[in-house]
Amino acid sequence: MGQTLSEPVTAKESSYCQNQVYRVGSSCMQGWRINMEDSHTHILSLPDDPGAAFFAVYDGHGGATVAQYCGKHLHKFILKRPEYNENDIVKALKQGFLDMDYEMLHNDSCGEQMAGSTAVVVLIKDNILYCANAGDSRAIACVNGELEVLSIDHKPNNEAESKRINEGGGWVEFNRVNGNLALSRALGDFVFKRNANKKPEEQIVTAYPDVETRKILEDWEFILLACDGIWDVMSNAEVLQFCRSRIGMGMYPEEICEELMNHCLAPDCQMGGLGGDNMTVVLVCLLHDKPYDDLIARCANSNKSSQNMSYGGSNPDPDVAATTDTDNKINEATSQEQQPATNVASPSLTAESTAANSSDNKGDKETASPASGAQLHPFIY
Structure with a gap:
C-alpha cells in the first residue's frame, strides 16, 4: 500500500545540455507521492573518457539515498573496471553495478537502510550504444520513426526472475518479492541480499x-x-509517437519531458497507482553533427506523410496519434487531458547534470501502512 498527497506536487526540475552530437533534455516531478526519490544523470563527455556519453535514470524506493548515490557515482565505478580499458564495456557495466552495490553495503549511510533503486543506463562510445538495466525503469530508441526496445523490465513473476528468487531463499507472492518488492533487480535492498551461499548475481x-x-x-x-x-x-x-510528434512541432527535449509527465499524471489519487508515482524522463536527441532543426524537419516531414496516408490527405492535429488511448487509461470520465500548473526550474546550458531530491519513505515499491488524516490517501501500486 502506497501513500499519496491530497494534491500533487507538479513543480518540475528541468535542464538541458548540448554539443554537436546530442541535444539532451530532462525533467523530474514528485507528483502524488509524499517524497521525491528519483535521480538522473546526463553527461555528454565523461571526464575519464571524453569520447563517451552517459545517461541514466534511477527510481528510488524506501528512501532516496541509494538513487542519489547512483546518480553521483555509478558511472565512476563502471569506468574504474579494468574491462572498460580493455573495451569490454558489457562486462564493465555488469561488474560496475555489482562493485557499487558492494560499496554501498559497506557504507554506513547506505548499508543499513531499507532503501533501493532501479537503474537504467545508456553509455555510448564509438557509436556503440550499451544499455544496462536493473529493475523496471526502461529505455527505448526511435530509429527512422520505428521503435527500438533497449531494456526489459525485471519483475518477480518473470520465469527466470522467479527461479532465481526461489533458489535464493525467497518467494513470489502477489507478484512481489516476499510479498513486498514489486521488482526483482535493484541496487540496494540489502535485506534481500543476505544469502552467504549465493553470489551477488544469484541473490533474491x-x-x-x-x-x-x-x-x-x-x-x-x-x-x-x-x-x-x-x-x-x-x-x-x-x-515514442508522443515524443517524435512534438520534436516535429519544434519543441525542445526538456519541454517534451515536462509535457510527457503532465500527460501521465493522474487527475486524482484513485487511479490504482496509474499516474501517481514520481516521474523522471531523460530525452537524448541524436544530432549526428547537424543542427537540431534538421531533426525537427525530419520528424515533421515523416509525421505529415504518415498523417496524409492515414487520413486521406487531411492534416489533423499531430497530437491525435500520440494521445489515442492514454487519456482513457488515465481518466475515463474526462475527455480532455489535464494540464496542471508547473513551476519549471530555469535550465542552464551545461555538459553535465544530475538531479535528485532527498526523502524518507516511499511506498511505490515496498508496502507501507496508510497514514491517517486528511492530507494522505492510500492507493495500490
Missing part, C-alpha cells in the same frame, strides 16, 4: 544488470529513458 534481489548493445547509425533519432511512473501509464509505442 540482485543488482546484476542485463546489457543490450546497438550500433548507432545516421537513422537513429532519439533515445528516451524513464522510470516506471511513465511506463505504467503509456506503452513504448505511445511514448
Whole structure:
C-alpha cells in the first residue's frame, strides 16, 4: 500500500545540455507521492573518457539515498573496471553495478537502510550504444520513426526472475518479492541480499544488470529513458509517437519531458497507482553533427506523410496519434487531458547534470501502512 498527497506536487526540475552530437533534455516531478526519490544523470563527455556519453535514470524506493548515490557515482565505478580499458564495456557495466552495490553495503549511510533503486543506463562510445538495466525503469530508441526496445523490465513473476528468487531463499507472492518488492533487480535492498551461499548475481534481489548493445547509425533519432511512473501509464509505442510528434512541432527535449509527465499524471489519487508515482524522463536527441532543426524537419516531414496516408490527405492535429488511448487509461470520465500548473526550474546550458531530491519513505515499491488524516490517501501500486 502506497501513500499519496491530497494534491500533487507538479513543480518540475528541468535542464538541458548540448554539443554537436546530442541535444539532451530532462525533467523530474514528485507528483502524488509524499517524497521525491528519483535521480538522473546526463553527461555528454565523461571526464575519464571524453569520447563517451552517459545517461541514466534511477527510481528510488524506501528512501532516496541509494538513487542519489547512483546518480553521483555509478558511472565512476563502471569506468574504474579494468574491462572498460580493455573495451569490454558489457562486462564493465555488469561488474560496475555489482562493485557499487558492494560499496554501498559497506557504507554506513547506505548499508543499513531499507532503501533501493532501479537503474537504467545508456553509455555510448564509438557509436556503440550499451544499455544496462536493473529493475523496471526502461529505455527505448526511435530509429527512422520505428521503435527500438533497449531494456526489459525485471519483475518477480518473470520465469527466470522467479527461479532465481526461489533458489535464493525467497518467494513470489502477489507478484512481489516476499510479498513486498514489486521488482526483482535493484541496487540496494540489502535485506534481500543476505544469502552467504549465493553470489551477488544469484541473490533474491540482485543488482546484476542485463546489457543490450546497438550500433548507432545516421537513422537513429532519439533515445528516451524513464522510470516506471511513465511506463505504467503509456506503452513504448505511445511514448515514442508522443515524443517524435512534438520534436516535429519544434519543441525542445526538456519541454517534451515536462509535457510527457503532465500527460501521465493522474487527475486524482484513485487511479490504482496509474499516474501517481514520481516521474523522471531523460530525452537524448541524436544530432549526428547537424543542427537540431534538421531533426525537427525530419520528424515533421515523416509525421505529415504518415498523417496524409492515414487520413486521406487531411492534416489533423499531430497530437491525435500520440494521445489515442492514454487519456482513457488515465481518466475515463474526462475527455480532455489535464494540464496542471508547473513551476519549471530555469535550465542552464551545461555538459553535465544530475538531479535528485532527498526523502524518507516511499511506498511505490515496498508496502507501507496508510497514514491517517486528511492530507494522505492510500492507493495500490
